[in-house]
Amino acid sequence: MKNRKFLLFGIILSISLFLVACGTASEENTEEENNAGTEESGNTTSGTEETSTDYQVGMVTDEGGVDDKSFNQSAWEGIKAWGEENGLAKGEGFDYAQSDETADYMPNITRFVRDDYDLVYGVGFKLKKDIQKAADQFANTNFAIVDDVVDAPNAASITFKEHQGSFLVGVAAALKTTTEKVGFVGGINSPLIKKFESGFTAGVKSINPDIEVDVQYAESFTDPAKGKLIATNMYDSGVDVIYHSSGGTGNGVFNQAKDIKQNEPERAIWVIGVDRDQYEEGQIGEHNVTLTSMVKRVDVAVQDVINRGMNGEFPEGEQLEYGLEENGIRVATTNEEAMTEEIISTVKDWEEEILNGEVEVPQTIEELEAYVDSL
Amino acid sequence: MFDALQSIIPTVLFYSAPLILTALGGVFSERSGVVNIGLEGLMVMGAFIGIVFNLAFSDVFGSWTPWISIVVATIIGAIFSIIHAIASVSFHANQVVSGVAINMLALGIGVYLTKVWYGKGQTDMVDQPFYTTSIPMLSDIPIIGPIFFEGIYVTSYIAIVFAIVAWFVLYKTPFGLRLRAVGEHPMAADTNGIKVVKMRYIAVILSGAFGGLGGSVFALTIVSNFSHATIVGQGFMALAAVIFGKWHPLGAMGAALFFGLAQSLSVVSAGIPLLENIPQVFLLIAPYVLTILALAGFIGRAEAPRANGEPYIKGSR
Numbered sequence: 001m002k003n004r005k006f007l008l009f010g011i012i013l014s015i016s017l018f019l020v021a022c023g024t025a026s027e028e029n030t031e032e033e034n035n036a037g038t039e040e041s042g043n044t045t046s047g048t049e050e051t052s053t054d055y056q057v058g059m060v061t062d063e064g065g066v067d068d069k070s071f072n073q074s075a076w077e078g079i080k081a082w083g084e085e086n087g088l089a090k091g092e093g094f095d096y097a098q099s100d101e102t103a104d105y106m107p108n109i110t111r112f113v114r115d116d117y118d119l120v121y122g123v124g125f126k127l128k129k130d131i132q133k134a135a136d137q138f139a140n141t142n143f144a145i146v147d148d149v150v151d152a153p154n155a156a157s158i159t160f161k162e163h164q165g166s167f168l169v170g171v172a173a174a175l176k177t178t179t180e181k182v183g184f185v186g187g188i189n190s191p192l193i194k195k196f197e198s199g200f201t202a203g204v205k206s207i208n209p210d211i212e213v214d215v216q217y218a219e220s221f222t223d224p225a226k227g228k229l230i231a232t233n234m235y236d237s238g239v240d241v242i243y244h245s246s247g248g249t250g251n252g253v254f255n256q257a258k259d260i261k262q263n264e265p266e267r268a269i270w271v272i273g274v275d276r277d278q279y280e281e282g283q284i285g286e287h288n289v290t291l292t293s294m295v296k297r298v299d300v301a302v303q304d305v306i307n308r309g310m311n312g313e314f315p316e317g318e319q320l321e322y323g324l325e326e327n328g329i330r331v332a333t334t335n336e337e338a339m340t341e342e343i344i345s346t347v348k349d350w351e352e353e354i355l356n357g358e359v360e361v362p363q364t365i366e367e368l369e370a371y372v373d374s375l
Numbered sequence: 376m377f378d379a380l381q382s383i384i385p386t387v388l389f390y391s392a393p394l395i396l397t398a399l400g401g402v403f404s405e406r407s408g409v410v411n412i413g414l415e416g417l418m419v420m421g422a423f424i425g426i427v428f429n430l431a432f433s434d435v436f437g438s439w440t441p442w443i444s445i446v447v448a449t450i451i452g453a454i455f456s457i458i459h460a461i462a463s464v465s466f467h468a469n470q471v472v473s474g475v476a477i478n479m480l481a482l483g484i485g486v487y488l489t490k491v492w493y494g495k496g497q498t499d500m501v502d503q504p505f506y507t508t509s510i511p512m513l514s515d516i517p518i519i520g521p522i523f524f525e526g527i528y529v530t531s532y533i534a535i536v537f538a539i540v541a542w543f544v545l546y547k548t549p550f551g552l553r554l555r556a557v558g559e560h561p562m563a564a565d566t567n568g569i570k571v572v573k574m575r576y577i578a579v580i581l582s583g584a585f586g587g588l589g590g591s592v593f594a595l596t597i598v599s600n601f602s603h604a605t606i607v608g609q610g611f612m613a614l615a616a617v618i619f620g621k622w623h624p625l626g627a628m629g630a631a632l633f634f635g636l637a638q639s640l641s642v643v644s645a646g647i648p649l650l651e652n653i654p655q656v657f658l659l660i661a662p663y664v665l666t667i668l669a670l671a672g673f674i675g676r677a678e679a680p681r682a683n684g685e686p687y688i689k690g691s692r
Contacts, residue, residue, distance in 0.1 A: 063603075067495040216642065219659065222604040225597050229386050229642045236382045248604045255504070255599050262506045263526070281500055 053086050055119070055310045058112035059096040060105060062124040066096055070247075070275055071298050075123045075146055078299030082306050105130040113138045119309050121146065121302065131155065142314050144305050146298055153317045158301045161323030162192075163199030164354055165294040166243070167361045168331045169272045170203020171350050172292050173241040174211055175343045176270060183214040183234040185253055187221040187246035191364070196245040196274070196294075198368040199361050205372050206350070206359075214239055218249045227252025235260055235269060241291060243272040250274065251281070258284040270338065279334040292339055293332040301328050324355055377518070379647050383639050384522050385507070388531035391635035393418070393593035395534040397613035398620065398627035399541045400585030405622055406545060407578030408558035408682040412474030413459050414586050415610025416481030420455045421590025423485035424448040426601040427492070429501040440503040445530075445591045452587015453580045455481070460579035464572055467686035478610070486603045497602030505530055505596045530592045537585075538628035545624060554578055558680035561687040571687045589613065615666040622680060634662040 059079055061068075066076040076096055083094040095117075097108035105127050112120045113134065120141060122131040125148035135143045135152035143155040150157055173182045184200055186193040201213045214234055218226040227249035234242055235256065242257070244250035250273070257271045261284050271282060273293030282290030301322045308314055322328020331347055333339045353359045362368040397414050404411040425448040433440045458480070462473040489498055507526045514524040545551035556564040557574040565571050590606060598605050612634060619633075620626030641658035644650040650658075 065496050067490075069495065069497065222607050224605075225390055225593075225609075226638065226642075228597050229390060229639055232386050233382060233642050248602070251598050251600065254500075255597060258504075258599075259506050263508075283500070 166199030174207035221247035224252035397589030400582035413477030417586025418590030421587030425591025448591030456583020
C-alpha cells in the first residue's frame with residue numbers, strides 16, 4: 001500500500017516536473033547566451049561609426065524561442081530588419097533574450113532594463129504579467145507586449161484585428177467550397193479565438209448565407225491527435241475547407257487533409273493556415289492542401305512601434321490594434337493554383353469594403369449574430 | 376448508427392495505436408518490477424528518431440521509409456532505455472527518479488539536436504508519413520468491412536497484434552512466468568535460479584522498444600514533424616492505460632482503446648442522437664476520471680506487481 005501511494009506521488013511529481021520542463025532545452029540557452037556574449041565582445045570595436053541612432057531595443061521570447069516559426073520569429077525578424085536599416089548589429093542596439101521557462105521572463109526583462117535599453121518587448125500573452133510588473137517598476141524604460149494588453153503609462157500593447165483577416169479567408173473558403181460546408185477548428189474556447197471564429201463565419205456567410213460552418217474546439221493548442229480527430233470527422237461529414245486557429249493542434253488537421261489527398265488525389269480538400277503562411281505544411285507530392293493563410297505581420301507591428309519610439313513618439317499607454325489598414329494582417333496567396341484570380345479579386349473587393357468602413361467585421365458571437373441577421 | 380460507427384472506429388484505432396504500443400512497454404517493465412515513468416521520454420525519443428530518419432532517408436527507401444523509420448526508432452528506443460535499466464536495476468536507484476530523468480533527458484536531446492541539425496525549433500514535415508489504406512479482401516466484407524478495414528492505418532492492427540503476442544508471451548511461456556515471478560517476489564525467483572537482473576534488463580529494454588515504436592507511430596501517423604510539443608502527455612496516458620488495464624497486456628490495450636473512444640466520442644457526439652445532450656466536457660474527462668477510480672480501487676482492485684518499484688538487492692531481506 002505504501003508503495004502504491006509512493007508511486008502515485010511519483011507520477012504526480014513527475015507530471016508536474018514534466019509540465020514545468022515542457023518546451024525547454026537548457027543546453028540551448030547557455031549556447032545562445034554564449035554566442036550572444038562573444039558576438040557582443042567581437043563587435044564593440046567596429047560598428048559604431050555607421051549607427052544612425054542610439055535607440056536600443058530588447059526582446060524577451062516566451063518558451064518558443066526566436067525560431068518558433070511563429071510570433072517570436074516574426075517579431076525578431078522585425079527587430080532585425082529595423083536594426084539593419086539603422087546599421088546596428090545584434091548585441092549593439094538590439095538583442096533578444098531566450099526564456100526557457102516562465103521563471104526566466106523577469107530576469108530577462110530586468111537585464112535589458114539594467115543595460116539601458118530604451119524599449120523592451122515581451123512576445124506572447126504569457127509575458128503579460130511580467131511586462132506589467134516591469135512597467136510599473138521601471139518608469140524610465142518603455143515596454144511593449146505582443147498579442148496581449150498591459151496597462152501602464154510607459155507601455156504599449158500590440159494586438160491584431162484577427163477578425164478582419166479571418167473574415168477574408170472566410171470569403172475565400174466560401175468561394176472555394178463545393179459542398180456548401182466549411183469547418184473551423186479552434187484551439188481553446190476563449191474570447192481571442194472567438195474573434196477568429198466570428199470573423200471567419202461572417203466572411204463565409206457574406207458570400208452565401210446558406211453555407212454551413214461547423215465549429216469545433218480542441219481545447220488545446222498542442223494536441224495534434226485531437227486536431228486530426230476533429231478534421232477526420234469534419235471531412236467525413238462533407239466539409240471541404242477547414243480554417244484552423246489552433247497552433248500545434250492544427251498539425252493534425254494538415255495531416256488528415258494530406259492523408260485524404262493521398263488516397264483520393266481528385267477530391268478537393270483544403271486547409272486554411274493561421275498566424276503565418278502555412279503553405280509548406282500543406283505540400284503533398286504535387287498537390288498542396290493549403291488554400292491560404294491568415295498571416296499576422298508581427299514584424300510590421302514591431303517595427304512600427306520601434307520607429308515611433310525612436311522619433312520620440314512612443315505610443316504611451318496605448319493599445320494598438322494592427323489590421324488591414326496598418327498592413328498588420330495579410331491573406332497569403334502562395335498557393336496560386338488554389339487561389340484563383342477570381343477568388344483573389346473578390347477577397348480584394350471585400351478588403352476594400354472593410355477599409356472603407358462599409359463592412360464592420362464582428363468580433364464576438366453576439367455581433368456575429370447581428371451581422372448575419374442583417375445580411 | 377452504422378454511419379456513426381464507420382466514422383468512430385477508424386479514429387479510435389489511429390488514436391489508440393501509439394498508446395497501446397507504449398502501454399505494452401509499460402506492462403513488460405512493471406511486470407518485472409521496474410516502475411517506468413519514463414514512457415513519455417521513450418516516446419519522445421521514438422518520435423524524434425522516427426521523424427529524423429524519415430527526413431534523412433526518404434530519398435533512399437521511397438515508400439518503405441516509414442516502416443524502416445519505426446524499426447530504427449524501436450531499436451534506438453531500446454538502447455535509450457538501457458540508461459533506465461542500468462540506473463534502476465544495477466545501481467538500485469529510485470526508479471521513479473530515474474524515469475523522470477529519462478523524460479527530461481529525451482526531450483532535451485530531441486529539441487537540442489533538432490536545433491543543431493535543422494537550425495530551427497521544429498523539423499519540416501516528413502515526405503513519407505503513414506497513409507491510411509483499405510485492406511484488400513477484408514474491406515469487402517459487408518458491414519464489418521467498411522467499419523474495420525476501410526481507411527485505417529496498418530499500424531493500428533500491428534498494435535493490436537502485438538498486444539495479443541505480449542499476452543501470450545507473458546502468460547503462456549516460461550519466459551513470461553519468470554518475468555512475472557521476478558516482479559512479484561524477486562527473492563523467491565532468485566532462489567529458483569532465475570536471473571533477476573537479467574530478466575529486469577530484458578523487460579526494461581522491451582519497454583524502451585515498445586515506447587520508441589509507439590512514439591514513432593504517433594509522429595508518423597498523426598503529427599508528421601518533431602518539436603518540443605510533439606509528445607505532450609501521451610506517455611502518461613499510456614502509463615494510465617497500464618494501471619487502468621491492471622498491468623495486463625490485453626487490459627492495457629482495452630484501456631487505450633477506451634481512451635481513444637472517449638476522445639472520438641467527444642468530437643463526434645454532436646451527430647449521435649443519444650450523446651448530443653451530454654456536455655462535451657464529460658466525455659473529455661472520462662478517461663482521467665475512470666483512471667482515478669481504477670486507482671482508487673472502485674473498478675475491481677488494481678493490484679500492482681508486488682515488487683514493483685523495489686530494487687532487488689541480492690542477499691538482503
